[in-house]
Amino acid sequence: MSDPHLDSDVLVALQDVMEDEYPVLLDTFLADSEERLRVLREAQQASDPQAIRLAAHSFKGSCSNMGATLLAGLCRQLEEAGRCEELSVAPALLEQIEREFAIVRILFKSERQRYRH
Amino acid sequence: MSARLSILIAEDSAADRMLLSTIVSRQGHRVLTVANGLEALALFEQERPQLVLMDALMPIMDGFEAARRIKLLAGEALVPIIFLTSLTEGEALVRCLEAGGDDFLAKPYNRVILEAKINAMDRLRRLQETVLQQRDLIARNNAFLLDEQRAAKAVFDKVAHAGCLDAPNVRYLQSPYALFNGDLLLAAFQPSGDMHVLLGDFTGHGLPAAIGAMPLAEAFYGMTAKGHSLREVLREVNAKLKRILPMGMFCCATLLNISFQRKVVEVWAGGLPDGYLLRGDGREHTPLVSRHLPLGVRDARSFNDALEVYPLEMGDRVLLLSDGVLEGSNAEGELFGEQRLLEVLAANRDDQALFDEIQAALIRFRGTQQDDISLVEIGVVESSSLGRPPVPQGGSVENAPLDWSATFEYRGATLRRHNPVPQVLQLLLEVPGLRLQAGALFSVLTELYANALEHGVLGLDSAMKADARGFADYYRLRTERLAELVEGYVRFDLRICPEPGGGRLTLLVDDSGPGFDGQAVMARQAQPERFSGRGLALVRQLSERCTWPAGGRGVSVEFSWRLEA
């Protein structure tokens, strides 16, 4: 229930709203997140705090909607770092985000498996 | 059950967009989705959705800019914009509001809150719609009303300006919609060349105040043109207004009869602020004070038609004003008042500038234009400088009787109330040859009747009128004696005789009085500075022959005419 990676209550609610579209939502989130991560990496390499802030902000929003609580929290920290132009912590945070996303990705994939049919 | 709305969702995150659009469409709305501000703008123009859910931070064009532009496009209609944001800093939320946002929705989305917010915004949207509809309705109705007023005023102006407000010695000023403030200004010549003037102010505003003006104007003009005296006009209009106006409505009015030949003004004032007799020679102004209840209050039985009479000199002016002039108030609620008006009158040097000076003083006092004032001023000039009044219409020439005589005798009580002159004149104007002399005929009839009544029947001595005080006493005495009159008569003897190519009227007016010496009267009247007795000189001047038959109990005059072949 209170899995720190993926909030199962949120998943139940999403399923309830999306009905048959639920697997599509999961696919969409994963594809969208890959794209966000790519943008984040580029922004970090360019040491562009504003770009880091915006990308982290958007990612945070969708993570929170999808119940990826821990990931949303990490994004919030990175967004804050961008806002304060405190880029020294950015590489470490980004690495944590990549790791957490890898976990979330596996969890969503298995969730996705259950709806194959 | 909430209404089905069309809702635009602008959100760059694909998963969020999908989730939100699913939630919103499951709630029964039609959903349009876009991924950035620019697309949002384009789709808004095309589809005109009723509500927008807008992500704050989006690529290409952010939500703030898109919101600003959508609000501009929406114009007066309320298109609520709910910002979708996980922004937490207060500053960012302020930016949402400044850009025209109406509410926020934080991520993660909560379906129940989202639905409640959409419904709340829809209520606001409908409220605004209703307000706009009602505003437009009011504006349309108001335009309609103004249109009606314009039409009513055009009709009314035709009636009101049937008179002689355009005479060279009349100056007047009325606010454009004074009529709808209940103000009424009428002026007309009697057949004699005397001028009747009425300035009135009905209680109330708008149509109810204007509506009594029409019958009043008709009675005023109709009776004045036929030669009825001011008193008769007064009694008639008062009775008419009493009859037609609802209880509690009335007309404050001042009526004047200005005789340019006899150089007097008769005044009846009921309910308006003081008018003024402005002296041309620097003497102090005489206030014309309200002595009566307004018109339409008293019934015919208790109505008081007593007139005040003042002698006039050349160059004098009579000024009347509505209470709008005195009741203009400034920001402190203080009224313009009589004292300030008197100061303007005292400071005035140029007759022509007086109205401008009064208006300027009002504007100085109030800071803005006053929109409900009526002012009228009548100058005392030589009667010859004024155009003759139009000839009354009569019957056809072919059927007119041309050889007849008649005698009318008016006695006792009839003389108290009734002025026989219009009746006699009406009869004489059946004779086509006399119609062209209607004015002279009316003046002569009026003078001879006044002479017979005042000196013959009432026994008044015109020598009393030698000075201003005696003048006032004379008219007071006239009123008293007339009210007590029981016996006595005035007789008109009319004789119409055909003559080769025309005809002749011989008119004898005599009375029950002891008789008088016409020659002596004429001699006395040779002194021009006297107030009295311009009457008989006038009769001599206007008629072809004027004689005093033996016994001195009457005056005989003759008028003749030639008919065009």
Next chain:
Amino acid sequence: MAITSQPSADGQELTIVIQGRFDFGAHQEFRDAYERINQRPKRYVVDLKGTTYLDSSALGMLLLLRDHAGGDHAQIRLEHCNPDVRKILAISNFEQLFKIA
């Protein structure tokens, strides 16, 4: 503006007190003050002590009261008129219809 009315102890006299501006806005309230009472008083008093302004529609309302109270037989006293109010009543010669004190 506020209008109150108070019958005397014996019900013979009704006092109507007018506060503030006495103009068209007071129309209904003024009528209610003398129409919505049970007794039929013999005399009426209109107390204008607190009246700051009076216009021609107020004069009309006074005529309506006079009509209600019996027309020419009405007994109506207008009390505590300030100089401005008195002046307006004087211009209209309402002292011919009302006792003015």
